[in-house]
Amino acid sequence: MNKNVQCTAWTGIASTLLSNGRTSASLFKLKIGNDSKTSNHSKGSNETKKLKEVDVIIWDECSMISKTALETADFVLRDLPDSPFSFGGKRIVLGGDFRQILPVIRRGTKTDLINNCIKNSYLWNQFQKFSLLDNMRIINADANWIKFLLDVGDGVANDYEDRVTLLEGLPVLEDLVDDVFGGLRGDISDAGTKLRRVYNNT
Numbered sequence: 001m002n003k004n005v006q007c008t009a010w011t012g013i014a015s016t017l018l019s020n021g022r023t024s025a026s027l028f029k030l031k032i033g034n035d036s037k038t039s040n041h042s043k044g045s046n047e048t049k050k051l052k053e054v055d056v057i058i059w060d061e062c063s064m065i066s067k068t069a070l071e072t073a074d075f076v077l078r079d080l081p082d083s084p085f086s087f088g089g090k091r092i093v094l095g096g097d098f099r100q101i102l103p104v105i106r107r108g109t110k111t112d113l114i115n116n117c118i119k120n121s122y123l124w125n126q127f128q129k130f131s132l133l134d135n136m137r138i139i140n141a142d143a144n145w146i147k148f149l150l151d152v153g154d155g156v157a158n159d160y161e162d163r164v165t166l167l168e169g170l171p172v173l174e175d176l177v178d179d180v181f182g183g184l185r186g187d188i189s190d191a192g193t194k195l196r197r198v199y200n201n202t
Helices: 012-016 024-028 046-052 067-079 110-115 143-154 173-186 188-200
Strands: 005-009 021-023 056-060 091-094
Touching: 005 012, 005 024, 012 021, 021 024, 024 067
Parallel strands: 005 021, 005 056, 056 091
Antiparallel strands: none
């Protein structure tokens, strides 16, 4: 096929897991502060020229994309070649799980979050939908764990106070700290210094 493919994701961490990944804000020059309703893209820039040459965009974490961000990306891609076609005629592949995080809206209600989901964009019906039935990442996992994940995602694991009780035997916070920070736990002052360096470099 020999297509020029660009991968993107809403968060920086997810974008680093993708081949040649970029954050959505970086790729489309989205202004995050105004809910991505506008873009800073410039037709004459080198980055815009590279984006114009892309044939396929694979966009991960689609549940986190706000409808305004999707519509702004559509505007940017249409504007590159002055195209009348959605996304400038480029093929867009969205991937994600709507059981996961929805768009973040500061002080937004549940209704606000749902209304700002890409499923409520005028562009949503232009996508062909496919459902992956088997989660290959956990296909060999314990059946109780698989059911628990689905119940949490479907919102049926919550009790009357909207709390979720974790299964017995799950790793605890101490295990997480060890996995993330490793040997840094012993020297707090050194850990603080290294964390500041990490923060300043991101």
